[in-house]
Amino acid sequence: xxxxxxxxxxxxxxxxxxxxxxxxxxxxxxxxxxxxxxxxxxxxxxxxxxxxxxxxxxxxxxxxxxxxxxxxxxxxxxxxxxxxxxxxxxxxxxxxxxxxxxxxxxxxxxxxxxxxxxxxxxxxxxxxxxxxxxxxxxxxxxx
Amino acid sequence: xxxxxxxxxxxxxxxxxxxxxxxxxxxxxxxxxxxxxxxxxxxxxxxxxxxxxxxxxxxxxxxxxxxxxxxxxxxxxxxxxxxxxxxxxxxxxxxxxxxxxxxxxxxxxxxxxxxxxxxxxxxxxxxxxxxxxxxxxxxxxxx
Amino acid sequence: xxxxxxxxxxxxxxxxxxxxxxxxxxxxxxxxxxxxxxxxxxxxxxxxxxxxxxxxxxxxxxxxxxxxxxxxxxxxxxxxxxxxxxxxxxxxxxxxxxxxxxxxxxxxxxxxxxxxxxxxxxxxxxxxxxxxxxxxxxxxxxx
Amino acid sequence: xxxxxxxxxxxxxxxxxxxxxxxxxxxxxxxxxxxxxxxxxxxxxxxxxxxxxxxxxxxxxxxxxxxxxxxxxxxxxxxxxxxxxxxxxxxxxxxxxxxxxxxxxxxxxxxxxxxxxxxxxxxxxxxxxxxxxxxxxxxxxxx
Numbered sequence: 122x123x124x125x126x127x128x129x130x131x132x133x134x135x136x137x138x139x140x141x142x143x144x145x146x147x148x149x150x151x152x153x154x155x156x157x158x159x160x161x162x163x164x165x166x167x168x169x170x171x172x173x174x175x176x177x178x179x180x181x182x183x184x185x186x187x188x189x190x191x192x193x194x195x196x197x198x199x200x201x202x203x204x205x206x207x208x209x210x211x212x213x214x215x216x217x218x219x220x221x222x223x224x225x226x227x228x229x230x231x232x233x234x235x236x237x238x239x240x241x242x243x244x245x246x247x248x249x250x251x252x253x254x255x256x257x258x259x260x261x262x263x264x
Numbered sequence: 265x266x267x268x269x270x271x272x273x274x275x276x277x278x279x280x281x282x283x284x285x286x287x288x289x290x291x292x293x294x295x296x297x298x299x300x301x302x303x304x305x306x307x308x309x310x311x312x313x314x315x316x317x318x319x320x321x322x323x324x325x326x327x328x329x330x331x332x333x334x335x336x337x338x339x340x341x342x343x344x345x346x347x348x349x350x351x352x353x354x355x356x357x358x359x360x361x362x363x364x365x366x367x368x369x370x371x372x373x374x375x376x377x378x379x380x381x382x383x384x385x386x387x388x389x390x391x392x393x394x395x396x397x398x399x400x401x402x403x404x405x406x407x
Numbered sequence: 408x409x410x411x412x413x414x415x416x417x418x419x420x421x422x423x424x425x426x427x428x429x430x431x432x433x434x435x436x437x438x439x440x441x442x443x444x445x446x447x448x449x450x451x452x453x454x455x456x457x458x459x460x461x462x463x464x465x466x467x468x469x470x471x472x473x474x475x476x477x478x479x480x481x482x483x484x485x486x487x488x489x490x491x492x493x494x495x496x497x498x499x500x501x502x503x504x505x506x507x508x509x510x511x512x513x514x515x516x517x518x519x520x521x522x523x524x525x526x527x528x529x530x531x532x533x534x535x536x537x538x539x540x541x542x543x544x545x546x547x548x549x550x
Numbered sequence: 551x552x553x554x555x556x557x558x559x560x561x562x563x564x565x566x567x568x569x570x571x572x573x574x575x576x577x578x579x580x581x582x583x584x585x586x587x588x589x590x591x592x593x594x595x596x597x598x599x600x601x602x603x604x605x606x607x608x609x610x611x612x613x614x615x616x617x618x619x620x621x622x623x624x625x626x627x628x629x630x631x632x633x634x635x636x637x638x639x640x641x642x643x644x645x646x647x648x649x650x651x652x653x654x655x656x657x658x659x660x661x662x663x664x665x666x667x668x669x670x671x672x673x674x675x676x677x678x679x680x681x682x683x684x685x686x687x688x689x690x691x692x693x
Contacts, residue, residue, distance in 0.1 A: 134311035137280065137302045159280045168277035169324075169341045170317025177312040198312045199656065200677055202345035202488050202631060204515050204532055206508035221530060222492035227628065227679075229490050231530070244507060244517070246490055246532055248629055248677060250656075342513065343534055345488060345631050347658050347675055349651035364673060365635035370485065370536075372633050374673070387650060387660070389633055389675055391486055391534060393513075420597035423566065423588045445566045454563035455610075455627045456603025463598040484598045488631035 138174055142182060147258055148220040150182035156211050156237075167209040172216075172234050176203055176245040179218030180230035184249055185260075192260035195252040199227070203245035212237025226251050281317055285325060290401055291363040293325035299354050299380075310352040315359075315377050319346055319388040322361030323373035327392055328403075335403035338395040342370070346388035355380025369394050424460055428468060433544055434506040436468035442497050442523075453495040458502075458520050462489055462531040465504030466516035470535055471546075478546035481538040485513070489531035498523025512537050567603055571611060576687055577649040579611035585640050585666075596638040601645075601663050605632055605674040608647030609659035613678055614689075621689035624681040628656070632674035641666025655680050 135141065138160070144151040152175050154160075162168040177198055185194040218232040227250050234243040254261035278284065281303070287294040295318050297303075305311040320341055328337040361375040370393050377386040397404035421427065424446070430437040438461050440446075448454040463484055471480040504518040513536050520529040540547035564570065567589070573580040581604050583589075591597040606627055614623040647661040656679050663672040683690035 132306040132311070133302050133304045134313060138313070159276050161276045163275040164338060168275070168317065169320040169344070170277060170281070170313065173316035173320060173344070174311065174313025177316060181312075195307060197351075198348055200345065200347040200629060200675075201312070201316070202343065202532065204343040204507075204534060205341055206515060208340075221490075222527065229492060229530075241508065244515075244532070246488065246530070246629075248490060343486060343532075345675065347650075347677060349658060364633075365670065372635060372673075384651065387658075387675070389486075389631065389673070391633060418592040418597070419588050419590045420599060424599070445562050447562045449561040450624060454561070454603065455606040455630070456563060456567070456599065459602035459606060459630070460597065460599025463602060467598075481593060483637075484634055486631065486633040487598070487602070488629065490629040491627055494626075 135178070138171065140175060140178060145182060145186050147186045147188070148183055150179045150186070150218045152179040152182070152216045152218070154214045156209060156214050165210070167214070169205065172205070172209070172243045173203055175214065175216035175234055176218070176232045176243065176247070177201055179216040180232045180245065180247040181249055183218035183220045183230050184223070184228040184251065185255070186258070187260035188258045189260055192262055194255035194260040196249045196255060197252070199248040199250055201245060201247035203243050205243050207236065207240055207242040209236040209242050226256055278321070281314065283318060283321060288325060288329050290329045290331070291326055293322045293329070293361045295322040295325070295359045297357045299352060299357050308353070310357070312348065315348070315352070315386045316346055318357065318359035318377055319361070319375045319386065319390070320344055322359040323375045323388065323390040324392055326361035326363045326373050327366070327371040327394065328398070329401070330403035331401045332403055335405055337398035337403040339392045339398060340395070342391040342393055344388060344390035346386050348386050350379065350383055350385040352379040352385050369399055421464070424457065426461060426464060431468060431472050433472045433474070434469055436465045436472070436504045438465040438468070438502045440500045442495060442500050451496070453500070455491065458491070458495070458529045459489055461500065461502035461520055462504070462518045462529065462533070463487055465502040466518045466531065466533040467535055469504035469506045469516050470509070470514040470537065471541070472544070473546035474544045475546055478548055480541035480546040482535045482541060483538070485534040485536055487531060487533035489529050491529050493522065493526055493528040495522040495528050512542055564607070567600065569604060569607060574611060574615050576615045576617070577612055579608045579615070579647045581608040581611070581645045581647070583643045585638060585643050594639070596643070598634065601634070601638070601672045602632055604643065604645035604663055605647070605661045605672065605676070606630055608645040609661045609674065609676040610678055612647035612649045612659050613652070613657040613680065614684070615687070616689035617687045618689055621691055623684035623689040625678045625684060626681070628677040628679055630674060630676035632672050634672050636665065636669055636671040638665040638671050655685055
């Protein structure tokens with residue numbers, strides 16, 4: 122278990138969108154966001170970019186949980202895709218990323234996004250690469 | 265030519281990200297954004313979600329230009345993918361979406377994103393569906 | 408239940424690859440293939456095209472099961488993606504496609520492919536459109 | 551220029567499908583196939599799996615041209631997506647893969663597929679990883 126404040130708390134873009142990391146363990150990350158007026162497109166539904174941002178974040182984080190307090194892990198997204206299965210109005214959105222498979226320095230994730238009613242509004246797949254020193258669950262002091 | 269204010273100007277999410285539609289014609293849309301501190305992830309590079317948002321927007325808009333002043337066209341994104349080919353620090357980002365092919369009510373786009381140095385940092389493909397009344401370039405009064 | 412011979416049996420490309428539909432119900436399709444020398448690439452592993460073909464087929468079929476004997480349903484694949492999580496040598500391969508979500512005339516599938524050892528070697532997502540008359544589980548006499 | 555017989559000639563799966571490498575240079579590969587009865591699905595159009603196989607092959611090869619006669623380069627496909635923009639009946643099909651961008655050991659490709667009438671019937675993007683010794687254009691004796 123990692124008792125450090127979630128890194129999500131300190132990234133400016135997370136603050137801009139109001140995205141927070143709610144649950145985190147090895148191979149899993151749940152990112153939540155309270156959709157409000159600022160997230161809407163011109164049709165008054167949540168912009169696809171909000172959903173894509175949540176997927177990128179939940180997917181990335183599912184491979185970055187760290188077993189050693191104080192250490193961190195980092196990765197870059199290589200590619201990502203998303204299918205939109207519904208539309209979202211205001212309210213709590215949840216994105217859950219799960220690590221599906223991994224190689225030496227690459228991992229694959231699947232992520233589902235749900236609206237306030239609990240309906241799946243999008244699902245995605247993505248490929249990520251760990252930065253050097255981040256491949257194992259222990260992470261590194263300054264990865 | 266469409267002299268109306270770009271719809272991009274009025275969508276809350278565009279304002280949140282600072283995304284504007286710079287050039288628009290039938291089959292093409294260029295979306296720009298000045299990346300600053302608010303767009304950064306915890307590694308001080310532009311968050312993937314910013315790039316994905318720009319792709320979704322440029323891709324969507326490339327099929328929505330309207331030849332009749334006052335009319336509009338609308339679409340939903342069915343799915344979208346993106347490959348990240350570089351990283352972006354602060355500065356002007358540009359996303360150019362091009363309509364590749366269309367069916368009766370679906371269109372496909374390819375979008376490229378460039379950083380301030382003009383390097384391509386991502387490219388994506390996407391599938392969109394026109395809402396009823398938006399299939400033709402004339403659009404509708406209240407699509 | 409549909410007691411008709413599986414349509415898979417009659418498609419020439421299925422025969423070329425040796426691909427058969429092993430299990431089929433509403434929202435699910437399992438396609439199998441015995442990988443042999445003809446399916447190999449120049450590194451003596453199963454060519455990615457075999458896996459992609461199985462995904463396209465299992466994904467398509469998961470939305471085409473028909474409750475009325477003698478009727479059929481048809482669809483076209485709009486787009487498809489695949490991530491390769493392992494490699495496959497000779498032996499029985501299995502692709503399982505599941506319908507994730509559907510709209511009026513579009514459906515989304517997720518498909519997983521397993522090698523003879525039961526390891527997942529690929530997973531994909533795809534978007535399909537039913538042809539007119541194929542949207543409901545009853546299908547049509549000559550869809 | 552590489553005067554060696556194309557590796558495509560020797561891969562069993564290429565022979566099964568009748569796929570040949572017609573043009574090859576650094577960053578580009580054209581794969582062709584004469585679509586006949588064996589490539590058809592149950593609607594008498596070319597099966598999506600044929601198109602996906604051609605994309606995987608052209609995309610992979612665009613990063614594998616080798617400047618040193620006798621040397622070779624190898625790669626694996628990490629992931630691939632495809633959008634289908636048209637349908638194909640019998641006749642000559644062409645897939646052209648172009649290397650879009652590369653990192654140290656990963657490359658990205660974009661591939662377009664055309665039917666006998668020269669119409670684009672599909673376009674795809676993909677991510678590939680060079681095997682050790684294959685990262686540079688010179689390749690290796692036994693990569």
